[in-house]
Amino acid sequence: MHELESLKNIFKDRIFKIPDYQRGYAWTERQLKDFWEDVVNLPPDRFHYTGLLSLKKVDKSVWNNWNDERWLLEDRGYKPFHVVDGQQRLTTFVIFIQAISELLKTIPENKDEEIYLGSFSLKAIKEEYLVVQRPPQFIISTYKFSYEVDNPSFQFLKYRIFNELNSGTIQETFYTLNLENAKRFFTENLKNYYEKYGIIEIETLFKKITQNLMFNVYEISDDFDVFVAFETMNNRGKKLSNLELLKNRLIYLTTLYDEKELKKDERFCLREKINDSWKEVYYQLGRNKQNPLNDDDFLVAHWIMYFQYTREKGDDYIRFLLEQKFTSQNIYAKTEVIVSTLQEFQEVREEEKENDQEDIEENGNEEKVVLRSKLSPKEIEDYVNSLKAAAVHWYNTHNPVNNPDLTSAESLWIDRLNRIGIIYFRPLVTVSFLSKDVDSKQRIKLFKAIERFIFITFRLSRAFSSYRNSEFYKAARQFRNNELSVDDIINKLQANMDRWLFYTPENSSEIYFNYGHFQKYLEKQFKNGGGYYYWNGLKYFLYEYEMEKVRQRGSQKIDWKLFVKGEKDKISIEHIFPQTPDNQCWKDSFKGYKKSEINIFQGTLGNLLPLSQSINSSLQNDCFLDKKNPRYNERKEKIRQGYSDGSHSEIEVSTYEDWHPDAILERGINLIEFMEKRWNIKFENDHAKTEILFLEFMVSDEGETETENTNE
Known part of the structure; x- marks a missing residue:
């Protein structure tokens, strides 16, 4: 532990990156308003404890691959850190300072080359907290605070928050929407504050956030389990969503396999697949800026499609994922697996290849028992790939109108389902797009049957909203596994109505609605x-x-x-x-x-x-x-x-x-x-x-x- 440090101290000779197991920027207007009120109301001569900042020093084997940052680390002795806890506040500080720097440029009397905020030059402010350019060509721009390069938030931060030119295509996600909203919030509030109180009060705000707000800085040592620390620490502040916790857990699990079961390049590849999946999921969840989708809703729905549905409690899905399925115990616990000698042969060193080939030919393809983790890397891969594949269809079910991914008939019927109240059928509708064996005509047939079921059963006949939900949640998984066809599901829908909503009078073959x-x-x-x-x-x-x-x-x-x-x-x-x-x-x-x-x-x-x-x-x-x-x-x-x-x-x-x-x-x-x-x-x-x-x-x-x- 260290003594309390101000932002000015913290940013001195340090570079911060948000690691891949971290969530993106999650603060919404409620947290931003609280932050703004704290800064505005803090007396200039008082210090304010802001919270814990947990950092993990980045190993040279990792930062050696950082092109834009390496010169500061090698030539100027900067130290690189991953932010384990405190990311939300640190991001907010950086956006706040960027908004101040942009405000200074809009003041008519300020000229680009000699802008000052009191005794602080704009150039020094930017170099201290935001970006340093490498002399003499000034081609490389190094950001003091950023995300790992493959994170969509990295591009967004560079081009939309820091205004770097020539962005090209930027992928927007659930999290980049929050970054954009935060910048708009501070830009508007600072403008109003400047017009009301003048430049001196803007300088006061700058001093307060860089010198008066204090962090308790904690450096996590190498032998400390950083992933477990991340889960525990993030129970404070804006709570992690279950989807965010799960991503951290899966990346953590990739580090636990021994070399025999998961080689270094395979470990890296699996980690990339996890990151790619979450990148796609958060892109789809944030695609509609007016109506971003809830990440936990998606996780629950995917669990229903992928695993065996149970109806014990509302949170049984996350207890299953984090306490039963994706646990370190399931990697340390070994199970016997029968493999062929052919599989074993493929794992031997190249120089022994010829001799082993002779053995194989002589002895045939024999089987042997080996110990493998109860949770295999392949299971993790299949799960994250499934999440990734489902995300776009989940988005489409919420946004069917004028959606080029859907036929006009699919769009029409999904829109109807949303209007009538799709209740518990969204996982089933999403699954219908995941099967290669189901074409558009069959999907329409299914959507029509679901819409009819909802109208007759819930809107006319007043069944409880949970009526038969477990049956059709299970059907979603069976449908995904090709254990049920579209016709099977339609027959289930009809059978559940026939029981109590239709009747045939004596001496008649007609079926009438029981109103x-x-x-x-x-x-x-x-x-x-x-x-x-x-x-x-x-x-x-x-x-x-x-x-x-x-x-x-x-x-x-x-x-x-x-x-x-x-x-x-x-x-x-x-x-x-x-x-x-x-x-x-x-x-x-x-x-x-x-x-x-x-x-x-x-x-x-x-x-x-x-x-x-x-x-x-x-x-x-x-x-x-x-x-x-x-x-x-x-x-x-x-x-x-x-x-x-x-x-x-x-x-x-x-x-x-x-x-x-x-x-x-x-x-x-x-x-x-x-x-x-x-x-x-x-x-x-x-x-x-x-x-x-x-x-x-x-x-x-x-x-x-x-x-x-x-x-x-």
Whole structure:
């Protein structure tokens, strides 16, 4: 242990690199805000303990291969270190200082060759903390703090954070997104701080972060297990994700095999494969900057696809990976393996080759028992290759729209699955792209069956979200191992619905949908005053009806993202007959019905309409004729769009002359018949359809509607 050291001390004659077993930059806006507040509020004459900085000196056999850094190490006596713990804070300091240096260049009175921050020259600041150029040609730029060269964050740090020119293609990942956000955060905050307080306060901030924030620097000795130290130390601060812990563990395990089982070049190759896999995984997880994917979600899903699923506790997957499968005990524990003498022969020295070949020919291909680690290097290789292969398909299942990797039909059906709520089927969908034996047509067939299962089982019949999940998690692994076909899985889906969701009456061969579960659920929603409006499948159902009209007529008018986005005091699904029917026009159209029946007319399916543009909820109470046509204020500004120029569903409703109980029943029956056709279900008769609409009171025994009887 050493005494507390400031950043100025720490960076003196040292070069820092983030080793391959480390995660990338993980701080988000919450940590950045805390850091900024700490720096701003720290009195200039006070020191502040920042935490532990654990370093491991890099061996010469490693840094000898560092081209850009070697001159500082050999000529100027710098010492190279891997950062084991403290990477997040060190990265944040460096980005902060870079943002200050860029701010100084934007101040009009500053000229490039003579920029100063108080008594600190910009050139000295950059050389002390950021980058040193090798004289006399100044071709080599050596970064005081960086990543290993093969890490995508290294290129990003150089070209996007430090602004080195001529970057070429830069691979962006889950972690580079955090680097970019951190730089934007400090750039904006420093600019605002400068405009408010002036350059003197920027100098104060610089002094505070380089001289007042103190680290406890700890150098890990050679005999200390650096990988175990990394796992233990990173339980502090922003906790390591399980995917990050697993990468460190796998790299650590490659160091434990003895030379007989894993030669030096094989060890290096396996370590490279682990790094390549994680590089690809983090690239895919961070591809969509607006919606980066959760790394632990991916790890859980891959575990489901790759290993035998169990349902003990939520964290049993990581306990299996880190405590049962990928452990040092499984390398030290030996198991007997039968190998042929031919395999043994391939491992002998070159000069003994001829004699051994004669023995082989004479004795034949004999078998012998040797001891090998319980966890073989090949198992690690297969696992990381599988992670790498699955990552792009995992990304595609989350981002199907306008995705060139998918056919238009695949994109359409995966988008539907995301909209309806894919629940536990994403691993199965991902696996469908990993098998060479499954073509696009088979995938579409599978996606259709999954979407139908979700709609009927969960949206209509109200099964718990975990219903049969372990069966289909296991099916994902069996599918990956070619133990199940697409048809096998579709049959499983249907069998799980046949048990309780379909029935065949006596003396009939027809199969009908058992809507009793949906009916009970809706009864509760009507009692709560919402009816179908409270159904969590409503937006998906109405959108699918609308998209069916788009396929028939063209011109899409409803954007799903805007349709499902909640806006205060605005609605995207309208009660045509409003919930507050105060206008006389509504009282006339629904004369003669009880209050309980009025409530059903308001909340039944046929009365609910998806709007192409959300409107203020107060406009819902307009009369039907006013809703059909655009409405303007005194300044002749349109304050609501009419049904006649809205969505296809609105245009369809606008063809009704008036809106009354018969119109609601007719449209409701049309929507139920669309449901039958779209999801391949069948209601037994017209009575069943009116019953599920809760409008059976409108139909007399002779089949006439109540309004027809009243009019007589």
